[in-house]
Amino acid sequence: MINVCFAGITGWTAPPIVAAIEQADDLTLTAGVSRSAAGTGIIHATVAEALAAAPVDVLVDYTSATAVRDNVWTAVRAGVNVVVGSSGLTAGDYAELDGLAREHGVGVVAAGNFSIVAAVLNRAAAVAAEHLGHWEIIDYAAVAKPDVPSGTTLELADALGAVRVPAEAVPLAELHGPVEARGAEVGGARVHSVRLPGFTIGAEVIFGEGVERLSMRYESGDDPGPYAAGTILAIRRVAEAVGVRRGLGSLLFG
Template sequence: MLNVCFAGVTGWTAAAIVPAIGAATDLALTSGVSRSAAGRSLAEVTGLDVDGSVYATVPAALDAAAVDVVVDFTKAGVVRDNVWAAVAAGKHVVIGTSGLTADDYAEIDKHAREHGVGVLAAGNFSVGAAVLRRAAALAARHVAHWEIIDYASAAKGDVPSGTARELAETLGQVRQPGGAVPLADLHGPVEARGADVAGSRVHSVRLPGFVVSTEVVFAGVGERVIMRHDPGPSADPYVAGTLLAIRRVGEAVGVRRGIDSLLFDES
């Protein structure tokens, strides 16, 4: 039985994932973290028949309850401190919060190895997003030019989304895309060309009606290949991937990125 602390227990994603943790026979929800609900019981906050309480911080939750894995679906401004505290306490961590950079993950990886724990981070825990990432990495071996378009709700403040950032970093490990007009040679605001993330141009669109959609456009001479992942309005697509990550995060020490590392044969 794995004991789980869910940071962000009152959030949008938690509404789908927390009941699935509660229903699993091999997982136990033992604590939650939420500043707005701190001091209340888990049963009251989640509607589940579980023991335990909700705490204002991750360290407080770890001090009060048995925890094997901390799951973080909070906000960009607090996720790093949450992860750092959990790793320092010797707990495995599943990160579903966006906003961390490649440098952040390098530091977390070092921290996790020093404490002998596993960290599994994914910009998107849906199987569909994992398939997109794997298919795009394959395409990048053969098509030299691409750009990424990141769609999210008007209220999402971190740019680009973790899904788009993770995709760009994955493609950057395959190779760098073919060049376009250098920024210094552009006429007009260079911001119109998007941000450079691991060598890829990424354009973030923030509008009502989106959750987190990710599109990558590959182009060659006289042809284009467009790949896109569109989740629905609920957090249901992220349940299976998150549970898989909780169950397997302890299999390796250090940081692993993306649930495709769990879904696909790396050989």
């Protein structure tokens, strides 16, 4: 039996994942973390309190960009495996986390998006990047999402950057006008973040080659259900390897 603590248990993403944990024969929810609901049932105010109060094999973190680092570092230092569904950690953070996880002999699976559909997009886009040398990425999210780009888009950009760096267009220093209009550089590519009502999470990569264009786009509606299956898979397999594995694709295609 795998004992699970869910950080962010009162959040938007939690209901379908918690339901899937409770329905699984090999998983049990032993603790939750939520400052607003602390003291209710098995819910605690902090990860440290939850780990002290109940047996935990895997921490699942779906909190926020401001809380995720402290939660994850606390769990790893306690020898607990971690599944990270929150955005906000940088490439430098993951490098540091990988060293910490190896030091403590635990596994971490971190994904900007635990949707299987999003993982397929990343895989297909990486194949395209092997043959096409120019691309840019558009990042879509809800109007109130504070972190840019989203974890979904960061993961896509990093996956493509691991294949190769796209060919440069006009260098920023040679542009006429505000350089911000060309977006931010992630994984060597230009990334443009859109924050508008009507969006939840989405990412689009546009490849250009000669007179041709290829667009690949992922978009999720206002329902966290698609993240449940991938998260449950990560909970079951996170202890298989020490250190950090990035992306659901590391489990599906690795």
